[in-house]
Amino acid sequence: MAEAPSVGSRVKLRLETLSGDTIIEGVILPPAVDQHVTVKLPNGYNLSHPLTQTHVIESETKETQPSSKAPQPDHNPELPTIRVIHTGGTIASKVDYVTGAVTAQFEPSELVHHVPELQHIANIDAHKIGNMFSEDIRPIHWNQIIDATEKAFQQGCDGVVVTHGTDTLHISSSAVAFAWCGDGNKAPGRIAFVGSQRSSDRASSDAAQNLIAAVTWAAQGPTANGNLSDCVVVAMHRTSDDGACSIHAATGVRKLHSSRRDAFRPVNTQPLATVTIDEGTIGIQLSEHYQKNRIDQSEREVTTTASRFNSDVSIRQFMSGPWLQSAEVNEAIEANVDALVFHGTGLGHVPIENPNKDASQNLELRSSIQKAIDSDIPVMIVNQCIHGPVDMNVYSKGRIQQEMGILGHGITTSPEAAIVKLHYALSTGKDVREILTSNLFGEEIHQIRD
Template sequence: MLSADRDSNRTVLVLTLGGTIAMTRTAAASGVTPTLTGSDLVGAVPGLQGAAEVTVEDFRQMPGASLAISDIVSLVDRLQQADRDGVDGVVVTQGTDTLEETAYLTGLYHQGSMPVVFTGAMRNAAAAGADGPANLLAAVQTAVSAEARGTGVLVVLGDEIHAARNVRKMHTTSPGAFESPTTGPLGHVAEGMARFHGSLSPIAPVPLPVGPLPQVEIVTASLGSSGTLLKGLEGEVSGLVVAAFGAGHVPESWCGQLEALAAAMPVILASRIGTGPVLTSTYAFPGSESDLLARGLISAGTLDPYKARLLLISLLAAGMPRPDIAKAFLDRS
């Protein structure tokens, strides 16, 4: 599908959160830090104003690693206001450390068909071959595309268009770090236009939090791990994600502790691999996927541990009961 509707009269709001895309060197620091404003970013992109009528708002200015879930809840409130104001699309710039998580969480909460596109940079603005300007331009060109409406939250880097629910950061430094390993990209940006090769069925949004955000942690299985990190979690956290071996396996010594925790809180069984599903009935040894599901754990399906954690937090924060939590994971995997 080719989106051939370039229109410089379309309005795009750029919300900046900081990150590498906004980083430069200063005399006071030995490395780069977030210093560029949204206006600085937009002003460095040739041809941007020809793609849309762009306005900029400095929403946050921090490294991606310092963003919190509360920041994203506030961001979603701002997106809803932009939608009510008739903005055609929104681009969010931020650090790539947490971009796959913040985009996914925004996608859980985002309502309506207004395109929301996350982007960032792998090379800071002072580096040779800085990729921020090109990524920002491609993100704006995607945000004004008619094909982007109703597709959910998107991530655009390296001229590739990814669904937030599928994208992962797969390399620490490469400009091509972001991939959708299970599905591939939804499309590409070429000649100033977003070209979509496919689409995704919409998923009902999760209600915004009604109270304090719950604490949910991830415990990762590793060779010979004793499960010590599972001790003392009851009463300290509201939910747990287990990043298990392979298709959903843990050491046998973990089983009793996980069963007790699953009786006290939702415990989600995900795979530390990050791609592919948690199985349900292939293996039957103690600590296998079928054994753990029988002990009360909830399958994450195809969600990686980080996205499973965010989904569980959002469901708990909305006051969703346990049976509905299990169904929500089934519907989104």
């Protein structure tokens, strides 16, 4: 074949392969590789094949029609109103097969059209902040999300759902949790972050059920206690199969797999609840530990304003291990960073001792860390292992670190949530040591649940 059919054409092709000819059907996308044809298959996957080994059996060009908006869904006064705040990711997007681009579908009518179950759960309205890859999200965008949640509650919304790319979803959700709950109060309604691991045009997409779970929790979940890290949650697939989504505390969850649908797993705790979705029947089952703690803890008072993050705060991170050198720490000190974070090994350790008298780099590193502390730069340890606490009381190494002034002993949140907590303290002018040793809203788990 000299050239591929036009992009957007629906085709039937014969491909020459090493194991013989094979027939495929699908939609032509812009080529992923030069001199190849790229086809979106019915199962949602893309296939590229050399043009010289591709033969057209059938080709139908679909004429581009002006897009028409779906009718606005009627407001149901008996249902709560949920605002969906879109920041990016694939959860509310679709592929334009003419351009190959992923585009956001974020009018309320389009959401309900794409996931019709939503109209039986809540009245949906939407606000679009942007369509960003989550790795591009910075603290300035956390503040935009916080602004949007504040506005939603001020305008009478009962709850909020934030759609977000999955790679840093647990970081942004932690930031919003500290913004609303760090000062001792809680948001006026439930806030649920949600994403998807598979794009909505793939047969294996988790987008619809994750969104249904998030909206269900925001609309019908129990009133947040505020002391149990339950004001802001993350809703994602519980297993690789459909039918159940976990509701995680924002500060107790992390993305732990690059592609699985159940990539989000709890850290040192268990999910707060499960939303079940079975042939149109949707239910909420609270976890036993969450039910018990709700009885034991009195609810917080509601606030209508949240804190904001200083987007100019600079936090330098280091990975503890054989390659960590004092020069890196010295450079950070000279750059006038606001804090240093070390991802410690094991229970939270850095290489600062030289028992065999043959690793002077360790003593140089210790000297550099001490220099930072003496310069009033907060130095914090988080857990490189992800699971388990930072415990600097077990080994003499940890006790030395505490004597030096290194912070972080007792942390049980995800490492990223701990760093957000540090950023929160720096942004709000609070005493860093006091904040890091405080359990502000249940983010620190006293009884680790694996």
